[in-house]
Amino acid sequence: MIRPEIEITGDGSPTLRHPVTGDAYHSVRGAVGESEHVFIREGFLCSESPHVRIFEAGFGSGLNAWLTAQAARREGRTVFYEAVERYPVDPQTARKLSYATDPLFRALHDAAWNVPVGIDERFTLKKVEAALEDYRFDTTFDLVYFDAFAPDTQPELWSKELFARLYACLAPGGTLVTYSAKGLVKENLRAAGFEVRRLPGALGKRHMVRAVKPERSDTGSED
Numbered sequence: 179m180i181r182p183e184i185e186i187t188g189d190g191s192p193t194l195r196h197p198v199t200g201d202a203y204h205s206v207r208g209a210v211g212e213s214e215h216v217f218i219r220e221g222f223l224c225s226e227s228p229h230v231r232i233f234e235a236g237f238g239s240g241l242n243a244w245l246t247a248q249a250a251r252r253e254g255r256t257v258f259y260e261a262v263e264r265y266p267v268d269p270q271t272a273r274k275l276s277y278a279t280d281p282l283f284r285a286l287h288d289a290a291w292n293v294p295v296g297i298d299e300r301f302t303l304k305k306v307e308a309a310l311e312d313y314r315f316d317t318t319f320d321l322v323y324f325d326a327f328a329p330d331t332q333p334e335l336w337s338k339e340l341f342a343r344l345y346a347c348l349a350p351g352g353t354l355v356t357y358s359a360k361g362l363v364k365e366n367l368r369a370a371g372f373e374v375r376r377l378p379g380a381l382g383k384r385h386m387v388r389a390v391k392p393e394r395s396d397t398g399s400e401d
Contacts, residue, residue: 183195192276204241210245215380220388222246231318244286247259257300338369341366354367354387355386373391
């Protein structure tokens with residue numbers, strides 16, 4: 179486990195900063211603002227299914243899982259949420275985040291690793307301690323939250339090969355959302371078979387990406 183530093187972002191919500199790479203886990207302009215925009219509004223809320231199977235690349239601070247669990251309660255949906263994290267955050271640091279005043283957030287961090295845990299009647303969490311590039315998928319998902327560190331920091335996680343593996347684990351019509359809209363990211367997503375759409379980014383960031391596994395066999399792009 180690692181012990182990142184806590185940092186307050188522009189919208190008043192906390193994020194973490196990795197002790198080795200120095201990268202922030204979320205946008206310094208606003209941790210909650212970015213996650214709500216990229217993963218909830220443009221990801222979870224775009225699905226109309228009453229039951230959503232989500233895979234997250236990087237559990238990190240647990241912010242995306244927490245916001246999704248809250249949204250599931252509001253929307254009356256059930257969620258199976260699987261997250262792979264190579265370097266889990268130590269529990270003491272997680273408890274110092276302001277989100278930890280919510281019992282739901284604490285339950286996500288208290289949940290055992292590597293087994294499915296029912297957090298409440300609507301949200302099941304499976305946290306897996308593993309390197310994403312070595313992970314073997316055994317579930318089909320509807321939605322991928324791709325929240326790895328930036329391509330400049332972890333280029334191996336933004337490769338065509340890894341995106342192809344994520345494509346394979348998605349159901350037809352499944353979606354991948356990510357904060358990065360770099361040219362190479364879009365190129366690698368397209369090469370993996372996704373239909374790629376560039377969307378307005380969060381908190382002044384120009385763009386983000388939503389990539390869809392088509393129902394049909396041919397691929398393409400809107401941007």
